Structure formats: C-alpha cells, structure tokens
Amino acid sequence: MLKTAANLQNLGTETAFDVLARAARLDQARRAKGEAPVINLGIGQPDFPTPAHIVETAVKALRDGHHGYTPAQGIPALREAVAADLNARHSVEVDPERVVVVPGGKPTMFFAILMFGEPGAEIIYPDPGFPIYRSAIEYSGAKAVPLPLLEENAFAFRADDVIARMTERTRLVIVNSPANPTGGVTPAEEMDKLAAALAERPDVAILSDEIYSTMLYDGREHRSILSYPALKDQAIMLDGWSKRYAMTGWRLGYAVWPEALVESVVRLCVNDHSCVNAPTQFAGIAALEGPQDAVQEMLTAFDARRRVILERLNALPGFRCVEPGGAFYAFPNIEGTGLTAKQAQDRLLEEAGVAAIAGPSFGVHAEGYLRFSYANSTENIEEAMTRIGALLETL
C-alpha cells in the first residue's frame, strides 16, 4: 500500500470538468441513438475560436525558432504589454517587474494560497465561488472561511461581510468580480470600503481574481484592486487571456504581485513549470497589442445571449434568476422546482440533454442554484430552455 501525504485527501476539484466528461459520453450515446446532441451550458469557456492573428503569431514564433525556455517570470516584452494594457484599462502605472506570467489563471491562485496558507492561518474566500479557492486553501492546511454571496445582493460581496470575518489569524482575502459562478459584479463603493479596511491591516494580503474584468454589461464598470496605491504591498491581481481572448486551452495568465513577493512566486514557477511555452507568450503579446474587434464582437454576442437566457430562465416554472452583470454565467434559484441542485443537474443532463452545474459544486452556500454558462449559441440556449421547460412540465 502506498503512503501518500495526508493533505492529498483535502484537495477538492472543479466539477465542471467531470460534467464535461459525462456530457461528452452522453452526447455520443444520444447521437448513436439518433437523438439530438447534448447542449453544454456547463463549461465556462468562450465558444469562439481564438482570433486568427493571435494563432498566426504563435505559429510564426515557432517557425522563427522560439522553441526554448524563456525567463521564468515571462518574456519582458509580454510583461511590458501587460503593464501597458493595465494602464489603458485601469489608468494605473504597473512596473512590468511586478508582473509574473503563468500557465493560466489557476497557478496564481494556487501559488498565492500556498504562500499564505498553513495550519493555524485563515483565508476568506467567496462562496459560491470558483471551487479551486477552497480546494487549495484546504490543501494548504489553512482554515477556509467562506464569505457568503447572496442572491438578494445580486451576488456582489459586501465589504462589511468580509471585515466581519477577519480575525488575527486571517492571512489572505480572496475576492472575485465579475464572479464565477454567479455573474455578480461588486460595486466600486464596496471595493473602496474593503480597500480602506485592508489598508489598516498590512498583515493581510488580498487576491483579487479579475479574470472576467473585461466582461461587463450595460455600462457597468470594473474597479481593479490595482487602483488602490495604499494596497500596493498587499494586493495580488490575477488576470489572463483565457476568457477575454478565447484562449482557455493555451494556458496563459498572469498576476501583478507586491514587489516583496515576486522573488518567491518566480521560485514557485521555477520549481513548478519553468516557464509558459514560448509561442503562447508571443501569442499573448499579439492579443494585447493587436486589434480588439474580435473581443468586442464576442462581448456583444455574450450580452445578447445573456438577455435571452435571463428571460427564458425566469419563464421556467420554479426558476428565478437575478440579472448577471458580468462574465458569462447565469445562476438561477431553482428551489421552486422541488428538486435539489444535484437532482436538477442530473435530470437536466440525462433526460433533457442539457449540461448545467449544481450550485453546491461552488460552495456550501449554493444549494438550490444551478450554474448555466451562456458561452453557447443563442439557438442552442433557446433549444436548451425549451427542453428544460418540457422536462419541468413532467415533474
């Protein structure tokens, strides 16, 4: 019998990947029987291809011989492009030396949590929220302190709720806006209030997951954690290319770190993956510096789908859905159907051929909800809602 480390048991997962695999198997079975394919509203990734000029840049980088290791922190030109993009979007000056490029959004959260988490420490994280936060906190041995996000507050977090959970043992606070799985957007005033409270606690770091910061609707605005100079030595700002440029499979992300932590995080990179593959980093420069029309077109499409799914979800018996302000998720309350979230997830998939994800995959405060990703065609969204409506009639 092998003896693995005890904390391996504490590692959670992201159910979206299991649902994706189940949906794929069921899809094959349905097609073999001549039934309509599964409509996947489970996985959170844009259904658009990566814009062509980005792909071409990566191909050219390979042809030009960029086959080797790069600096672990990321190619300087890429880090400079990130700093310029942050300046353009958030009107902030960022030293490219504080930018650390990693394979996707996830490594930043894992590294940040491992840096601060250990037995005796506490880390506050959004619930419902991206499941990797809790998983990594528990793996680190720290106490995971959920910050409940409420439907009645359109799933924005409230600074007072964060502050109320802070203790002497708090080492790290994680926030995410626009949010997965709810599409919730936290207003600037709440960010201001939280920033002011954190400035009084220089021993507490904040990880602000801003991976959906370009995906906001109806004129909503994003307030980056980078806009608070007082938090310069505490704030870790996570962002990346996956969602904004439809690049989930490329594995490219970054964070802006407090200066004092850069050396440690680069060491973690050297220990873990050495560097992001070189052609992807060149693609990342092309994405940031090239034309943004494709990004705008995707956003316009997501917004149109958002309106469709919101209206159709609210018309389903037993469903009610608050308006998501960002990202590409809707998070309806389904208590009125009489089904638990898991029952609804399973029946939607098996009987209606629609993949969605049960709320409890995202936290202990998410029973009674389902996550739908509307990164799918309007036609598929309409068809999925029709199928769910028909299933609910039979309950």
Ligand code: PLP
């Ligand atoms: N942060 C949030 C809130 C996410 O929803 C996701 C992906 O779904 C990530 C980070 C991870 O992104 P990546 O695929 O770039 O690792």
